[in-house]
Amino acid sequence: MGFWQRARYIDRRIIFLLMLLGVGLPLLTNIGLPVRVTRDVGNVYDYIEGLNPGDVILISYDHDTGTLPEMIPMSDAILRHAFSRNLHLVGMALRAEGTAIGRQNFRRIGAEYGREEGKDFVFLGFRPEITAAILGLGTSIERVFPKDDRDIPISEIELMNTVRNYGDIALVISISDDDTPVYWVNYANARFKAKVVPAVTAVMATTFFPFIDSGQIRGMIAGLKGAAEYEKLIKIPGRAGRGMDAQSIAHMVMIGFIIMGNIAYFMSRKGK
Numbered sequence: 181m182g183f184w185q186r187a188r189y190i191d192r193r194i195i196f197l198l199m200l201l202g203v204g205l206p207l208l209t210n211i212g213l214p215v216r217v218t219r220d221v222g223n224v225y226d227y228i229e230g231l232n233p234g235d236v237i238l239i240s241y242d243h244d245t246g247t248l249p250e251m252i253p254m255s256d257a258i259l260r261h262a263f264s265r266n267l268h269l270v271g272m273a274l275r276a277e278g279t280a281i282g283r284q285n286f287r288r289i290g291a292e293y294g295r296e297e298g299k300d301f302v303f304l305g306f307r308p309e310i311t312a313a314i315l316g317l318g319t320s321i322e323r324v325f326p327k328d329d330r331d332i333p334i335s336e337i338e339l340m341n342t343v344r345n346y347g348d349i350a351l352v353i354s355i356s357d358d359d360t361p362v363y364w365v366n367y368a369n370a371r372f373k374a375k376v377v378p379a380v381t382a383v384m385a386t387t388f389f390p391f392i393d394s395g396q397i398r399g400m401i402a403g404l405k406g407a408a409e410y411e412k413l414i415k416i417p418g419r420a421g422r423g424m425d426a427q428s429i430a431h432m433v434m435i436g437f438i439i440m441g442n443i444a445y446f447m448s449r450k451g452k
Contacts, residue, residue, distance in 0.1 A: 220392060225413045234268035237351045238352045240354045240355065241271065241275065241352050243284075248281070249419075250381050253411070257407055261414045269302075270302055270339070270349070271286050318374070321334065321343060322340070350375065354378050355383065356378060369397070382403025
């Protein structure tokens with residue numbers, strides 16, 4: 181039996197082993213496959229890069245736990261960029277499950293950069309009623325969030341003494357796995373002229389292309405690919421880059437076996 185005939189009957193355990201190595205190794209070590217930065221992600225990076233130290237970014241965690249593999253890498257990259265630029269951060273959540281996630285991310289990344297809660301960043305917590313919450317922030321943050329996540333009155337938090345509404349916020353970023361950023365565009369941007377950026381799952385990206393074309397949003401970070409692009413821009417390898425390497429190698433393994441299988445099939449027919 182020739183090589184191509186034997187290739188048609190390759191042991192499936194070999195396929196599983198190669199797939200395991202293709203997915204597992206990139207997650208354990210940084211391979212660093214090339215990542216092309218798209219315009220939408222580059223626009224977000226450039227805008228934050230152009231802010232002055234002390235400017236404030238509002239980040240809202242508008243997602244559930246089911247999409248953490250895409251959401252957390254985006255959040256980590258944005259927070260690291262902001263803290264490295266000495267920007268001030270205000271966090272909140274419009275989804276109940278996003279509260280604990282946002283709180284942990286703020287304090288974990290803040291600790292990496294030696295930032296002090298209450299002075300350099302604050303996490304306000306969760307508010308239901310999306311439309312009412314977004315509109316309320318436009319007039320008075322303290323009215324929507326009388327206390328922060330630690331149950332400290334807003335009036336007693338140093339950072340919040342200078343952050344009263346959207347007029348004191350340079351950028352709003354909604355990290356979301358659904359259409360919640362549309363509410364931010366419709367109410368925070370249209371009503372109060374707040375600058376908005378969605379950081380969304382890959383499947384939601386097409387929803388926001390019209391808003392980019394109309395100039396209502398500054399750019400967009402979409403999915404694990406978008407997070408990997410942002411990691412490349414800030415020059416800090418992270419989970420997104422490793423995840424994209426794993427996906428790319430797994431795809432190459434599958435394509436390789438498909439090509440080999442087709443060649444083996446036609447070579448066997450030719451032999452007959």
